[in-house]
Amino acid sequence: xxxxxxxxxxxxxxxxxxxxxxxxxxxxxxxxxxxxxxxxxxxxxxxxxxxxxxxxxxxxxxxxxxxxxxxxxxxxxxxxxxxxxxxxxxxxxxxxxxxxxxxxxxxxxxxxxxxxxxxxxxxxxxxxxxxxxxxxxxxxxxxxxxxxxxxxxxxxxxxxxxxxxxxxxxxxxxx
Amino acid sequence: xxxxxxxxxxxxxxxxxxxxxxxxxxxxxxxxxxxxxxxxxxxxxxxxxxxxxxxxxxxxxxxxxxxxxxxxxxxxxxxxxxxxxxxxxxxxxxxxxxxxxxxxxxxxxxxxxxxxxxxxxxxxxxxxxxxxxxxxxxxxxxxxxxxxxxxxxxxxxxxxxxxxxxxxxxxxxxxxxxxxxxxxxxxxxxxxxxxxxxxxxxxxxxxxxxxxxxxxxxxxxxxxxxxxxxxxxxxxxxxxxxxxxxxxxxxxxxxxxxxxxxxxxxxxxxxxxxxxxxxxxxxxxxxxxxxxxxxxxxxxxxxxxxxxxxxxxxxxxxxxxxxxxxxxxxxxxxxxxxxxxxxxxxxxxxxxxxxxxxxxxxxxxxxxxxxxxxxxxxxxxxxxxxxxxxxxxxxxxxxxxxxxxxxxxxxxxxxxxxxxxxxxxxxxxxxxxxxxxxxxxxxxxxxxxxxxxxxxxxxxxxxxxxxxxxxxxxxxxxxxxxxxxxxxxxxxxxxxxxxxxxxxxxxxxxxxxxxxxxxxxxxxxxxxxxxxxxxxxxxxxxxxxxxxxxxxxxxxxxxxxxxxxxxxxxxxxxxxxxxxxxxxxxxxxxxxxxxxxxxxxxxxxxxxxxxxxxxxxxxxxxxxxxxxxxxxxxxxxxxx
Numbered sequence: 001x002x003x004x005x006x007x008x009x010x011x012x013x014x015x016x017x018x019x020x021x022x023x024x025x026x027x028x029x030x031x032x033x034x035x036x037x038x039x040x041x042x043x044x045x046x047x048x049x050x051x052x053x054x055x056x057x058x059x060x061x062x063x064x065x066x067x068x069x070x071x072x073x074x075x076x077x078x079x080x081x082x083x084x085x086x087x088x089x090x091x092x093x094x095x096x097x098x099x100x101x102x103x104x105x106x107x108x109x110x111x112x113x114x115x116x117x118x119x120x121x122x123x124x125x126x127x128x129x130x131x132x133x134x135x136x137x138x139x140x141x142x143x144x145x146x147x148x149x150x151x152x153x154x155x156x157x158x159x160x161x162x163x164x165x166x167x168x169x170x171x172x173x174x175x
Numbered sequence: 176x177x178x179x180x181x182x183x184x185x186x187x188x189x190x191x192x193x194x195x196x197x198x199x200x201x202x203x204x205x206x207x208x209x210x211x212x213x214x215x216x217x218x219x220x221x222x223x224x225x226x227x228x229x230x231x232x233x234x235x236x237x238x239x240x241x242x243x244x245x246x247x248x249x250x251x252x253x254x255x256x257x258x259x260x261x262x263x264x265x266x267x268x269x270x271x272x273x274x275x276x277x278x279x280x281x282x283x284x285x286x287x288x289x290x291x292x293x294x295x296x297x298x299x300x301x302x303x304x305x306x307x308x309x310x311x312x313x314x315x316x317x318x319x320x321x322x323x324x325x326x327x328x329x330x331x332x333x334x335x336x337x338x339x340x341x342x343x344x345x346x347x348x349x350x351x352x353x354x355x356x357x358x359x360x361x362x363x364x365x366x367x368x369x370x371x372x373x374x375x376x377x378x379x380x381x382x383x384x385x386x387x388x389x390x391x392x393x394x395x396x397x398x399x400x401x402x403x404x405x406x407x408x409x410x411x412x413x414x415x416x417x418x419x420x421x422x423x424x425x426x427x428x429x430x431x432x433x434x435x436x437x438x439x440x441x442x443x444x445x446x447x448x449x450x451x452x453x454x455x456x457x458x459x460x461x462x463x464x465x466x467x468x469x470x471x472x473x474x475x476x477x478x479x480x481x482x483x484x485x486x487x488x489x490x491x492x493x494x495x496x497x498x499x500x501x502x503x504x505x506x507x508x509x510x511x512x513x514x515x516x517x518x519x520x521x522x523x524x525x526x527x528x529x530x531x532x533x534x535x536x537x538x539x540x541x542x543x544x545x546x547x548x549x550x551x552x553x554x555x556x557x558x559x560x561x562x563x564x565x566x567x568x569x570x571x572x573x574x575x576x577x578x579x580x581x582x583x584x585x586x587x588x589x590x591x592x593x594x595x596x597x598x599x600x601x602x603x604x605x606x607x608x609x610x611x612x613x614x615x616x617x618x619x620x621x622x623x624x625x626x627x628x629x630x631x632x633x634x635x636x637x638x639x640x641x642x643x644x645x646x647x648x649x650x651x652x653x654x655x656x657x658x659x660x661x662x663x664x665x666x667x668x669x670x671x672x673x674x675x676x677x678x679x680x681x682x683x684x685x686x687x688x689x690x691x692x693x694x695x696x697x698x699x700x701x702x703x704x705x706x707x708x709x710x711x712x713x714x715x716x717x718x719x720x721x722x723x724x725x726x727x728x729x730x731x732x733x734x735x736x737x738x739x740x741x742x743x744x745x746x747x748x749x750x751x752x753x754x755x756x757x758x759x760x761x762x763x764x765x766x767x768x769x770x771x772x773x774x775x776x777x778x779x780x781x782x783x784x785x786x787x788x789x790x791x792x793x794x795x796x797x798x799x800x801x802x803x804x805x806x807x808x809x810x811x812x813x814x815x
Contacts, residue, residue: 004510007449007505007506007509007510008506010453010456010457010502010505010506011499011502011503011505011506014460014498014499014502015499017546018491018494018495018499020546020549020550020553021467021471021491021494021549022491023553024471024474024549024552024553025471025484025487025488025491026484027549027552027553031558032558033557033558
């Protein structure tokens, strides 16, 4: 009996599909990479939390060295969980900068009093406009920024030691 | 103790199913009829075991047996008993047990009613069904045991059934839907049996049609119920979201409808046989693929069960064996069974073939949209999602020629016909279809929405052509009573027209409003006056919350509706229960949003004209299938 090509077509289509299904099992559809990776930081000019209005927080503050920008807020419960690890990073000499997201300055300062301040500088993003430009969709989020001000990685969620070792350190070593 | 009995019953069911596959197969190979006759008893034994296991799981729920992990995760002490019974199929393991229970049920019915079928095809059909049971039972016992236990002494109320599922719709929607999915296994088994056997008798087509009809009926009802339930429950006034799980139920339905129509041609003329076999394989394959998609974590969906890649891998293996095997068998053997197609260009056969083409293209469109994110991610090209705009545009674009064809195809003769003659006979229908909606829309509303108009034109076309068939039938052969199949066809096609009217008008002329209201405020929506009268706190069996009283006024019509906002104790999950003022020609839909200070609430209101017609049309399609099912021509003794 001869094998007509058209009769084999359904089988071929199904085998191709099952390859994708197989591949899909190891993917995570919930994981959303940031669309700003590889792009420069958006321009911003924010008042610094805790100081008078003489100085402002701009992307220039992050130039010349690899920095880590952390989006946090006093209303964010999960932010408390990463504080200890952030202090550990600050002790190691990592340049940490904070973006205080949709927060009241006094409440934020009180929170820092209770939980400590690992940041070199903190910008007050009261309306969340800078966060919107960054593509932030929740707190906490952590951004890795290179010496020229380009965003290299974004981690949504609590920063832990394992994520630091798995995602941040390898990227930092080549910067 | 009950859990142990349940799991042993499942093990016995697996053993019996394995016997049901091996002994009769050896009986065929070694030509021993006595071994082949074993299959009946094996199938009965298997269904008794599975029924026992199902009852044991239900019993565990009713007794709040939290040593069973599945019960702990899906029920709570305060859950009302009827929802405890529903919770049996509330999670992955229990719903797989429901699958197998329904498969066993279908197998018993096939076993009993197929005594008059030729033995060589009957035995192969039953062996294939038993083989499917083996696969599912293995999967259940190895990866998704509903009776797995935990022996930690917990002071807990249980994790509770998801509040969205604590609704009467949940009592009916999954079992009916599964009856449809699993029912296509019978047509599938038949198709494979035919390929294995290598020949096809014309009388077998008559035998296959009731099974396909029954499965199609269940799926139609299940989808209609699901859409109505989503409308009531989700609080956004929408009735179809192109969610992967919804698509997973629509695709087998589309192919099932094509199969029903193709079987007509096979029955009458023994043509299009290999195409029909392929359709039967596709329908069940799509049911299986749907099962995989929602249980493996491969796609995100509001319906998806808990993610577990191990289960996903197991289902994928099963899928590859079953679907890959059957499609390989098709490629190899279908020419042995079927002759070549000889279909004249203008004939009922070609109209039905074109119907099939459209339905399969629609199914492929939905499949492409559902799987596209997965394929793009799999190729490393990024993350994207495909939503309503794609599906709506494509399906509307395909539905327009399809509905036009529906009217034409009904009026074309078998064997061969003349297109000009058909169009001429339908001239008045065309004129009425274009003019009548114009008059109706301009009379009842002061603006003409083009999409609604187009929908009405097409549904009028289907309506008038279907009624014309009835008229011709009554006037030309007046003495002969109308057969079940004919009435069924009328009802189903009219149902399609009614659904299209519902969709066209509710989408085209619906209105929406979101306002903040306090008690004694009122707003106007589409000529209605909606007044918030009072807000009270309420306490339910496993929730607390508030209930608002709204009065909906239109001329002399007044109705009270009571939307609620509930917080379920166990998960502290808030839920909005919407309230709908229902009349045959419109819905006024009210849902509570968020609270503000001073007893104010945000309220979402929708005016949805003709939205009920969508589901009335679905029920009409279901009734049509049911009427056709009881046509006695399928149950007469099979002659040649």
